[in-house]
Amino acid sequence: MKDSTAPKTSAPELAPWEHEVLELFVGMFETFGLPKSIAMIYGVLYCSDEPLYQEDICRRLEISAGSASQGLKLLTGLGTVHRQSPVGQRQSVYTAERSMRRLLGYFIDVQLRPRLSTGRERLEQILHDIPEEDDVARNKIKVLLDWQHKADRALPLISTLFTR
Amino acid sequence: MKDSTAPKTSAPELAPWEHEVLELFVGMFETFGLPKSIAMIYGVLYCSDEPLYQEDICRRLEISAGSASQGLKLLTGLGTVHRQSPVGQRQSVYTAERSMRRLLGYFIDVQLRPRLSTGRERLEQILHDIPEEDDVARNKIKVLLDWQHKADRALPLISTLFTR
DNA sequence: TTTGAATTTCATTTAATTTTGAAAACATTA
DNA sequence: TAATGTTTTCAAAATTAAATGAAATTCAAA
Numbered sequence: 001m002k003d004s005t006a007p008k009t010s011a012p013e014l015a016p017w018e019h020e021v022l023e024l025f026v027g028m029f030e031t032f033g034l035p036k037s038i039a040m041i042y043g044v045l046y047c048s049d050e051p052l053y054q055e056d057i058c059r060r061l062e063i064s065a066g067s068a069s070q071g072l073k074l075l076t077g078l079g080t081v082h083r084q085s086p087v088g089q090r091q092s093v094y095t096a097e098r099s100m101r102r103l104l105g106y107f108i109d110v111q112l113r114p115r116l117s118t119g120r121e122r123l124e125q126i127l128h129d130i131p132e133e134d135d136v137a138r139n140k141i142k143v144l145l146d147w148q149h150k151a152d153r154a155l156p157l158i159s160t161l162f163t164r
Numbered sequence: 165m166k167d168s169t170a171p172k173t174s175a176p177e178l179a180p181w182e183h184e185v186l187e188l189f190v191g192m193f194e195t196f197g198l199p200k201s202i203a204m205i206y207g208v209l210y211c212s213d214e215p216l217y218q219e220d221i222c223r224r225l226e227i228s229a230g231s232a233s234q235g236l237k238l239l240t241g242l243g244t245v246h247r248q249s250p251v252g253q254r255q256s257v258y259t260a261e262r263s264m265r266r267l268l269g270y271f272i273d274v275q276l277r278p279r280l281s282t283g284r285e286r287l288e289q290i291l292h293d294i295p296e297e298d299d300v301a302r303n304k305i306k307v308l309l310d311w312q313h314k315a316d317r318a319l320p321l322i323s324t325l326f327t328r
Numbered sequence: 329t330t331t332g333a334a335t336t337t338c339a340t341t342t343a344a345t346t347t348t349g350a351a352a353a354c355a356t357t358a
Numbered sequence: 359t360a361a362t363g364t365t366t367t368c369a370a371a372a373t374t375a376a377a378t379g380a381a382a383t384t385c386a387a388a
Contacts, residue, residue, distance in 0.1 A: 017290045017301065024286065024308070027279045033197075035346060049300055054365070064348050069366055090356055091364070100311050115191045122188065126181045136213055137181065144188070147264050147326075154325045161318045162311075199376060218335070228378050233336055254386055255334065 014060055018047045032107045037063055041071040042096055045081060051093035078106045100162050108155050116155075120148050178224055182211045196271045201227055205235040206260055209245060215257035242270045264326050272319050280319075284312050 014022070022043040029039035040061050045052060052060075058068045072094060075081035079102040085092045127141045178186070186207040193203035204225050209216060216224075222232045236258060239245035243266040249256045291305045 017294055017305075020286055020290050021305070021308070024283050027283070031197075031275055031279060033195075037347075047301075047304065065365070066349070066367080067347055070347090073366085098307065100314075111195055115195060119188050119191070122184055126184050130181055137211075140211065141181075141185070143262065144185070150264075150325055154322055157321065157325070158318055161314055161321070201377070229335070230337080230379070231377055234377090237336085 014044070014047075018044070021047055032103065033111060037061075037067050038071045038074060041068065042075055042080060045094055045096035046098075048096075051084065051095045053091045053093055055091070057094070078102055080106070101159075104159065104162050108159065112151070112155060116148055116151055120145070120152075123148065178208070178211075182208070185211055196267065197275055201225075201231050202235045202238060205232065206239055206244060209258055209260035210262075212260075215248060215259045217255045217257055219255070221258070242266055244270070265323075268323065268326050272323065276315070276319060280312055280315055284309070284316075287312065 022040050025043035025046070026036050026039040029035070029042070040063075041057055044057055044060055054065070054068050054072060057063075057072075058065055061068075063071075072081060072083070076083050076094075080097045082095045082097060083092050084095070123141055123145050127138060127145070130137050130141065132138075186204050189207035189210070190200050190203040193199070193206070204227075205221055208221055208224055218229070218232050218236060221227075221236075222229055225232075227235075236245060236247070240247050240258075244261045246259045246261060247256050248259070287305055287309050291302060291309075294301050294305065296302075
């Protein structure tokens with residue numbers, strides 16, 4: 001399987017511990033609603049001592065260039081992966097952001113917060129539309145607004161735990 | 165569309181506000197990794213003044229009996245929906261648990277906690293397997309353990325916000 | 329028992345998501 | 359500017375998840 005002629009770029013196979021870490025990231029990213037390949041790209045970058053070329057990532061993870069490109073685009077967009085384009089070097093290199101903040105930020109800002117805020121507006125509209133006398137329905141909506149409110153207060157709390 | 169002959173069971177069509185609430189639940193449940201039909205079953209029960217038969221749920225949501233059965237099984241398993249079997253009545257009826265606790269409990273205990281705890285064990289094993297001298301790798305694992313630890317401390321905090 | 333309605337189960341279908349692969353676009357340098 | 363290697367894009371394929379529908383099961387009432 002291994003080619004003993006000098007490789008152009010360093011792309012050692014993944015060590016056993018790296019495999020384990022990748023699996024860990026796959027589970028974590030899944031919680032955040034992000035697919036396996038994205039998790040693995042982040043994982044392989046997290047494990048690597050040095051920045052990697054997209055090409056390295058493809059080779060180590062055995063994924064297509066398309067997947068890598070799309071995945072890296074998403075991850076750099078989230079700020080969980082950084083792209084550098086060193087002068088005098090044709091390929092860009094990628095590094096994993098080492099703090100958890102960005103990833104959690106994605107979860108909170110992209111998955112949670114929008115649902116909470118649109119939820120609030122809609123709930124208030126609904127409440128407005130329900131006739132005064134329908135106490136039962138009005139109360140149900142009020143309970144939902146209360147959940148919404150509690151969740152809203154919880155988010156910053158969670159953030160602080162991870163940012164400091 | 166409506167049959168004016170006396171209906172066996174009361175199964176009024178969903179009111180506009182109920183549709184809105186269902187959509188809200190769909191979004192919320194999605195965050196928790198639960199599919200649309202499950203969210204809608206919970207939603208229709210949440211909105212209803214009175215307990216509903218499985219049959220009512222099928223009719224209002226226009227889903228199959230199989231879906232309803234599976235969905236109700238899952239939801240009662242989580243404790244977010246309660247099943248009652250009144251004596252002298254052949255069908256069971258279902259009610260939505262009104263507090264958010266159970267739902268959040270599911271998210272924390274089923275989605276989050278297992279990943280955190282197996283993660284911890286595995287990380288410690290990995291750390292044990294990495295040679296003493298590989299400081300870089302060891303440090304990466306230690307950072308992950310730290311994330312894990314922070315998340316672990318965050319969970320109870322979140323719970324308390326919603327249970328009282 | 330037997331009947332009949334309600335429910336459950338699960339193989340199949342349908343739908344949604346993720347990944348690929350090949351063509352186009354881009355960029356570097358000869 | 360041509361030649362070469364890299365990256366991006368996006369339609370199509372593969373994979374995965376969810377919903378259906380029909381057969382099997384359950385269970386109260388006759």
